[in-house]
Amino acid sequence: MKKLILALGGFAVSGCVSSENQIREAIKKNPDIVFEAIEENPVRFIESVNRAAQKAQQAQYEQHASEMKKGQERDLKNPKQPKLSEERRLIGDDKAPIVLVEYVDFQCPACKMASESLKEFKQKHKNDIQVYYKNMPLDFHPMAxxxxxxxxxxxxxxxxxxxxxxxxxxxxxxQLKDEAFLKKAAAQVGAHPGKLAADVKSAAVKKTVAEDMAEFQAFGFNGTPTMILNGIALSGVQPVEKLEEIVELTRKK
Structure with a gap:
């Protein structure tokens, strides 16, 4: 660190702006002075980097939380209305007061985590929830x-x-690495192989997936997992407590 101070010390007399510019120029001309300072103080350097990373992560978390809260307030006033139908509903009936719509990518690790965390919520509300699964396969997941x-x-x-x-x-x-896995999974749940082979290639099935993706994008969503709970959008893996909070908010409305 002494080498860095000595190398830059001559520029500490001028005003702040000019001093900073001079320091930048000195480092550009001789970047080794920075690396030498790091080598002399590796522990301090690592600690500084870690502190900076933690601050950046905290700032990102706070920004995300703030944006989500604002979005939830907007949705509470003007609930999102995804296209729903009897055909698409997998759990519950249309009289159930809790309406959950999930947009998922089958290769998304966070979607897997979300599916696990949602089990408790769905089980708790099994008599008063209707659930819809919609598709949002991301292009960087080849099997999604x-x-x-x-x-x-x-x-x-x-x-x-x-x-x-x-x-x-x-x-x-x-294990989701090829179509062989999908065929085996379909067989294990008892799907009819002949009808499955035809429907997988059908224009109707492709249209359904395309419509799900278009709806996701129309809402302005940009990542999975995303869900809409009683008209309020939530992104990422949500704890059960957060889901219960949303249910209470919408009940009071």
Whole structure:
């Protein structure tokens, strides 16, 4: 550190702006003085980097929390209204007061975590919830789109089997590497192989997935998992306590 101070000491006399410019120029001309200072104080350097990283993470978290809160306040006044139908509902009936719509990518690790955290919430409200699963396969997950097609094709056969497929794929997500896995998963939940093979390639199934993706984008969402709970959008993996909070907020409205 002494080398850095000596190298830059001659520039500490002028005003702040000119001094900073002079220091930048000195470092540009001889960047080794910075590396030498780091080598002389490696522990201090690592500590400084870690503190900076922690501050950046905290700032990002606070910004995300602030944006989410503002979004929830907007949604409370003007609830989001995704397209829902009897055909797409996998759990519950249309009289249930809690309406949960999930947008998922079958290869998304966070979606797997969300599916696990939502189990408790769904079980607790099994008599007063209706659940819809919609597809948002991200383009950097090569098997997400094929998995979405299989899910929709199975749903057309049987909702219970589709739900089992959903749970099976997330439970074995690391094995989702090729279509052979999807075929095996479909067979394990009891899907009819002939009808499945035809529906996976059908224009109707592809249209359903495309419409889900278009709806997701129309709402301005940009990542999975995302859900809409009683008209209020939530992104990321949410604790049960947060979901209960949203339910209470919407009940009081």
């Amino acid at each position: 789109f094929p998995a979405a097609l299989y899910f929709e094709a199975i749903r057309r056969q049987d909702k219970v089997k589709a739900l089992k497929f959903y749970e099976h794929v997330f439970a074995h997500q690391r």
